[in-house]
Amino acid sequence: MGRNTRKRRTPLAAKVVAGAAALAVGGGGLVWANFNASAHEENRAHNRTRSAAAQIATIDCPDVGQQLSDVPDRARGEVDGELATMDSQITNAYQRLATTRRAQAGDARFVENTILGPLGDRRKAIIDRIQLEINRAGGKADDNLDDLAECQGRPAEQPQDGDGQDGGGQDGGGQNDGQDGDGQGQDDNGNGAAGPVxxxxxxxxxxxxxxxxxxxxxxxxxxxxxxxxxxxxxxxxxxxxxxxxxxxxxxxxxxxxxxxxxxxxxxxxxxxxxxxxxxxxxxxxxxxxxxxxxxxxxxxxxxxxxxxxxxxxxxxxxxxxxxxxxxxxxxxxxxxxxxxxxxxxxxxxxxxxxxxxxxxxxxxxxxxxxxxxxxxxxxxxxxxxxxxxxxxxxxxxxxxxxxxxxxxxxxxxxxxxxxxxxxxxxxxxxxxxxxxxxxxxxxxxxxxxxxxxxxxxxxxxxxxxxxxxxxxxxxxxxxxxxxxxxxxxxxxxxxxxxxx
Structure with missing residues (x-):
């Protein structure tokens, strides 16, 4: 199949993700199989020690872009670039979440200390730059944007607003985590991909x-x-x-x-x-x-x-x-x-x-x-x-x-x-x-x-x-x-x- 290939600017965080994700490429298209195999094996070996941290399905970060309204035209290009870097940071953090299930099972603070905390610090630095770019271009940046830096881990069983509105009974994470004998985690739906389930x-x-x-x-x-x-x-x-x-x-x-x-x-x-x-x-x-x-x-x-x-x-x-x-x-x-x-x-x-x-x-x-x-x-x-x-x-x-x-x-x-x-x-x-x-x-x-x-x-x-x-x-x-x-x-x- 063909594709558009003209490329110029790649956020640094995306390059980090590429290097890490490339290690996970496997045959048959099950590209994230290595991530999920470790989760699957660890769940079998350590089912009795499954902690709340190990149940975290994904990373939930406030959407800074949707909160922006007063961005002068001449600052929008830079701001959009910063927001794209922020997206890459979330992708990188999610990849780390998916590859550290064993460590999470043994340490209830692992996700907060090694993934979410550092992610929040990096997001805060980008928000500061966004505010500076808006103000330099003659706009007035919202001082409360800093409140959007912190991210949370979403447990598999925690629904989000709007989930289940049509079918009912959905659990946000979308699978019977730990209830089917295999004790599969959110990252393995049986075919090596993190969803759907x-x-x-x-x-x-x-x-x-x-x-x-x-x-x-x-x-x-x-x-x-x-x-x-x-x-x-x-x-x-x-x-x-x-x-x-x-x-x-x-x-x-x-x-x-x-x-x-x-x-x-x-x-x-x-x-x-x-x-x-x-x-x-x-x-x-x-x-x-x-x-x-x-x-x-x-x-x-x-x-x-x-x-x-x-x-x-x-x-x-x-x-x-x-x-x-x-x-x-x-x-x-x-x-x-x-x-x-x-x-x-x-x-x-x-x-x-x-x-x-x-x-x-x-x-x-x-x-x-x-x-x-x-x-x-x-x-x-x-x-x-x-x-x-x-x-x-x-x-x-x-x-x-x-x-x-x-x-x-x-x-x-x-x-x-x-x-x-x-x-x-x-x-x-x-x-x-x-x-x-x-x-x-x-x-x-x-x-x-x-x-x-x-x-x-x-x-x-x-x-x-x-x-x-x-x-x-x-x-x-x-x-x-x-x-x-x-x-x-x-x-x-x-x-x-x-x-x-």
């Missing part, structure tokens, strides 16, 4: 229709207002364009996402692409006036396949293992607003929907939606669906469709956009734009769940510490339609037509 899956027949409890992602269109649609066909990544960058949140940073994305539409969209690069690029969209970039984390089938990125950061070296699954269908549709006409999106508008860190951040920005064909009135946010024979897995994302009328981005990449309110209208100060709806359909063999184990699971790529939880699914968009096409989209939607 059996409790992350639910039979679609057990999901109640119309039970998805989330204001985020409401469809904006309805019987009133602007009722038309515009569909753009950009394929399913036939060009094999993959990378683990994040052009929106971590521009200029190699491996800023720590997981791999599928890309359709714009063909020049790594972390170092300028707006001019995007405007001059080729596109996979049938309508050549649409050079927008549409991207999402790949799904993988954890079947032992060693992918092209098995040894790479963002891929196998950070726990994202198995065969990459392309969508069988990728439907990209723009719809209107229930209460009003829509206005044109500005060129280069950036929108992130969902939260790649929602397992630890909570569900305030989560916007994952999983279902099966033939059952799409049954949507789940924190479970992967088990679909019956003849049914396919469906991922959908309804983007924020209210724009502040001024900015194409914001410091936390969220404040310039909003979801519609319950009645379909935009909040005060925001105006309705065409709402992007992405529907991805996959042919996936249904995993088998028996005795608290899941065999051949599928999973969304994630930051390592997010444990491949389905609630971390997210979707990204940069508008690079030419002016004529955007006007056509708006006219079509406002006139109630269905166009493509």
């Amino acid at each position: 059996a409790d992350d899956f639910i039979d679609i027949n057990d999901v109640q229709p119309n039970s998805r409890n989330s204001q985020n992602g409401l469809a904006a269109n309805g019987d009133g207002g602007s009722t038309g649609t515009f569909t753009t066909d950009c394929g399913v990544n036939e060009n094999n364009l993959f990378n683990s960058d994040n052009l929106i949140a971590a521009p200029g940073v190699d491996n800023g996402a720590h997981h791999v994305h599928d890309y359709v539409g714009n063909q020049d969209n790594d972390a170092f692409s300028s707006d001019q690069d995007l405007a001059n690029a080729d596109t996979s969209c049938q309508n050549q006036g649409d050079k927008s970039t549409y991207y999402w984390p790949v799904l993988r089938l954890q079947d032992g396949t060693e992918e092209f990125d098995a040894n790479d950061l963002g891929g196998g070296a950070e726990g994202n293992i198995g065969r990459i699954l392309k969508p069988a269908q990728a439907e990209l549709k723009f719809v209107g607003n229930q209460q009003s006409d829509v206005v044109a999106m500005p060129k280069f508008l950036r929108i992130i929907t969902g939260d790649a860190k929602s397992f630890t951040n909570g569900d305030a920005n989560a916007n994952s939606s999983w279902s099966c064909t033939g059952f799409e009135d049954r949507q789940v946010t924190d479970k992967y669906p088990l679909c019956p024979d003849g049914s396919q897995v469906v991922r959908t994302a309804n983007f924020q469709s209210c724009w502040d009328g001024q900015n194409t981005d914001s410091a936390n990449h969220r404040d310039h956009m909003a979801f519609v309110q319950q009645d379909g209208s935009c909040p005060n100060g925001f105006q309705a734009i065409p709402q992007l709806q992405v529907r991805l359909v996959y042919d996936i063999p249904t995993p088998t769940v028996e005795n608290g184990q899941v065999q051949n699971p599928y999973a969304v790529d994630s930051f390592p510490e997010q444990l491949h939880k389905p609630i971390t699914d997210h979707n990204d968009f940069i508008n690079v339609m030419d002016e004529d096409l955007m006007n056509e989209v708006v006219d079509c939607i406002n006139s109630g037509e269905d166009c493509q």
Whole structure:
């Protein structure tokens, strides 16, 4: 498979992770098997001494980026780079957590003293630099950012806000830790990967229709207002364009996402692409006036396949293992607003929907939606669906469709956009734009769940510490339609037509 390879800037912490993770690369795609084997052996040998520290499943750090609002434009590049380094530090700390299970079992303070404490000190130093960069650029940094330096260990049995909201009975860590005879820890789900686990899956027949409890992602269109649609066909990544960058949140940073994305539409969209690069690029969209970039984390089938990125950061070296699954269908549709006409999106508008860190951040920005064909009135946010024979897995994302009328981005990449309110209208100060709806359909063999184990699971790529939880699914968009096409989209939607 091909991938985007233009690279320039890699946070130092990511290089540390690469060296450590490379030691764990094993055959058959079970890249983190060495980490997990030590946990498995130690649990067998020391089951009687399992301490609270040994039960810690992952690392939970406050999301500094989401708390930033007053960042002057000329400081944003440096601040985004600092935040990317912070992400790499968490990845490095999680890797250490996963490789020291024996030491944790023998010392209840090991995690705090050797992992969390030093991590907090390093985060404090970065926060200080972020504050300095904001103030130097003429902004006013929040003095309370220091309160976000400290991280915590999340025990496997400790749920997070939003977990279990759709399926019930989920335990946050997602497996019967220590209850199945083998005494497996959170880091080994039976296939050598830190998630997903059996409790992350639910039979679609057990999901109640119309039970998805989330204001985020409401469809904006309805019987009133602007009722038309515009569909753009950009394929399913036939060009094999993959990378683990994040052009929106971590521009200029190699491996800023720590997981791999599928890309359709714009063909020049790594972390170092300028707006001019995007405007001059080729596109996979049938309508050549649409050079927008549409991207999402790949799904993988954890079947032992060693992918092209098995040894790479963002891929196998950070726990994202198995065969990459392309969508069988990728439907990209723009719809209107229930209460009003829509206005044109500005060129280069950036929108992130969902939260790649929602397992630890909570569900305030989560916007994952999983279902099966033939059952799409049954949507789940924190479970992967088990679909019956003849049914396919469906991922959908309804983007924020209210724009502040001024900015194409914001410091936390969220404040310039909003979801519609319950009645379909935009909040005060925001105006309705065409709402992007992405529907991805996959042919996936249904995993088998028996005795608290899941065999051949599928999973969304994630930051390592997010444990491949389905609630971390997210979707990204940069508008690079030419002016004529955007006007056509708006006219079509406002006139109630269905166009493509």
